[in-house]
Amino acid sequence: MRHLLNTLYVQTQGSYLSLKTDNIRIEVDGRPPQMVPLHHLEGLVVFGNVMLTPFLIHRLAREHKPVTWLTEHGRFMARTETPVSGNVLLRVAQHGCACDASRTLAVARFIAAGKLQNQKTTLLRSAREALNDDPELLREAARGINGQIGCLPLAQTVDEVRGIEGTAARLYWEVFPLMLRANRDFFWLTERTRRPARDAINATLNFVYTVLANECASAAQGVGLDPQVGFLHALRPGRSSLALDLMEELRAVVADRAIITLINRQQLTPRDFVLHEGNTVTIKDEARKLILAHLTERRKEEVTHPLTARKTPLGLVPHVQARLLAQHLRGDRAHYPPYLHR
Amino acid sequence: MLDFLVCYDVNTETSAGRRRLRRVAKVCTSHGQRVQNSVFEVSVTDVQLLTLRERLLAEIDPTEDSIRLYRLRQPRDKFVEAYGRDRYVNFSDPLIL
Numbered sequence: 148m149r150h151l152l153n154t155l156y157v158q159t160q161g162s163y164l165s166l167k168t169d170n171i172r173i174e175v176d177g178r179p180p181q182m183v184p185l186h187h188l189e190g191l192v193v194f195g196n197v198m199l200t201p202f203l204i205h206r207l208a209r210e211h212k213p214v215t216w217l218t219e220h221g222r223f224m225a226r227t228e229t230p231v232s233g234n235v236l237l238r239v240a241q242h243g244c245a246c247d248a249s250r251t252l253a254v255a256r257f258i259a260a261g262k263l264q265n266q267k268t269t270l271l272r273s274a275r276e277a278l279n280d281d282p283e284l285l286r287e288a289a290r291g292i293n294g295q296i297g298c299l300p301l302a303q304t305v306d307e308v309r310g311i312e313g314t315a316a317r318l319y320w321e322v323f324p325l326m327l328r329a330n331r332d333f334f335w336l337t338e339r340t341r342r343p344a345r346d347a348i349n350a351t352l353n354f355v356y357t358v359l360a361n362e363c364a365s366a367a368q369g370v371g372l373d374p375q376v377g378f379l380h381a382l383r384p385g386r387s388s389l390a391l392d393l394m395e396e397l398r399a400v401v402a403d404r405a406i407i408t409l410i411n412r413q414q415l416t417p418r419d420f421v422l423h424e425g426n427t428v429t430i431k432d433e434a435r436k437l438i439l440a441h442l443t444e445r446r447k448e449e450v451t452h453p454l455t456a457r458k459t460p461l462g463l464v465p466h467v468q469a470r471l472l473a474q475h476l477r478g479d480r481a482h483y484p485p486y487l488h489r
Numbered sequence: 490m491l492d493f494l495v496c497y498d499v500n501t502e503t504s505a506g507r508r509r510l511r512r513v514a515k516v517c518t519s520h521g522q523r524v525q526n527s528v529f530e531v532s533v534t535d536v537q538l539l540t541l542r543e544r545l546l547a548e549i550d551p552t553e554d555s556i557r558l559y560r561l562r563q564p565r566d567k568f569v570e571a572y573g574r575d576r577y578v579n580f581s582d583p584l585i586l
Contacts, residue, residue, distance in 0.1 A: 153580060153581055153584055154584070155584040155586075156584065156585045156586070157585075157586045158585070158586070159586055162586065167518075168515050168518045168519045169518070169519030169520075170518060170519065173586060175586055181578070181586070182518065182522065183578075183580060183584065184518075184519065184520060184521060184522070184580070186520070186533070186537060187532070187580035187581070188584075436585050439585050440585055443584075443585075447581075
């Protein structure tokens with residue numbers, strides 16, 4: 148099994164990263180340079196204007212450690228594609244499955260089921276801690292999502308699965324603000340808006356989802372799957388559909404939960420956001436640092452995987468899931484088992 | 490991951506000795522971090538430990554120099570006391586710059 152290594156995030160503008168005796172040497176605005184040995188890292192994520200020497204990029208590519216470039220505000224820009232080492236037979240099996248409508252439907256159904264189940268768990272967990280008459284509303288939404296899970300086996304096409312998922316998503320986002328217990332007048336959410344984000348929650352969600360999607364893309368590539376050929380998500384040029392598929396089950400568990408925790412602990416407050424004209428919101432640098440630190444801590448937290456029954460750090464779950472999906476595609480496993488959070 | 494303390498004494502009277510010193514330091518930097526002038530802390534897997542030991546032994550002159558590897562007891566922060574200027578970085582903590 149893979150070892151959980153750390154990811155280095157660099158978001159100070161104007162930093163300069165170079166390779167020095169198997170270390171990354173980081174110069175950040177005139178401070179004494181810092182060295183990070185490469186063997187502690189599994190990837191590098193840089194925000195905006197951060198310079199990397201070609202030698203460093205080559206070395207990271209050779210060791211299969213991807214570099215991800217995001218804009219200063221966390222929007223995905225590029226990612227190094229390291230030499231494909233995976234099994235070509237596995238990729239052929241994956242493409243075969245993607246071309247077969249009934250098999251695609253089966254996988255998509257399981258992915259959606261995992262996502263809905265985890266949304267339900269998240270709602271019910273929050274309901275235990277919520278105040279006033281919120282628990283009832285949260286449980287109500289969870290019941291609604293439960294009903295949608297029941298509809299999944301009846302879906303005849305992937306489009307129907309997406310429709311069911313959409314209905315559940317509407318139920319979920321409607322009650323999402325009820326899970327927040329601090330600064331409620333500031334943190335509200337009318338609808339999910341992607342780019343540009345219209346409110347603080349959307350801005351945070353977009354940011355955390357980008358980070359998570361990159362991890363899932365790495366996981367898919369790590370086991371030799373093609374991250375662009377997905378099942379629940381439609382194929383579209385330049386979109387990592389499989390990474391988004393793998394992410395579905397983890398959205399509520401990893402991303403949404405993290406945001407709820409940070410807001411409820413009042414670590415994330417209205418002061419961490421900048422409101423621009425024209426109704427757009429961005430997150431301040433310090434707050435992004437805080438979110439990344441929280442996510443990294445969370446990655447180390449151990450959960451018992453329902454299928455392998457082994458204690459697994461949350462950060463490795465995408466890798467375990469990618470492996471299980473590969474087993475299903477190869478025909479070693481009858482179904483793709485989604486990750487279900489307790 | 491295993492934590493080790495690597496210390497070395499390399500005889501620098503000759504220019505060949507000074508060269509060895511630089512090369513030993515390089516090998517140590519590529520596996521861990523410098524905590525004092527000739528003292529490194531490394532955190533390595535079993536396989537990396539073999540590589541590190543092999544590379545160190547290839548650099549030194551056994552009649553002139555000495556190298557000591559101490560296995561640190563884990564968890565490190567419970568058993569290591571550091572005073573004064575300490576630039577140790579724990580690489581499994583979130584790395585955000």
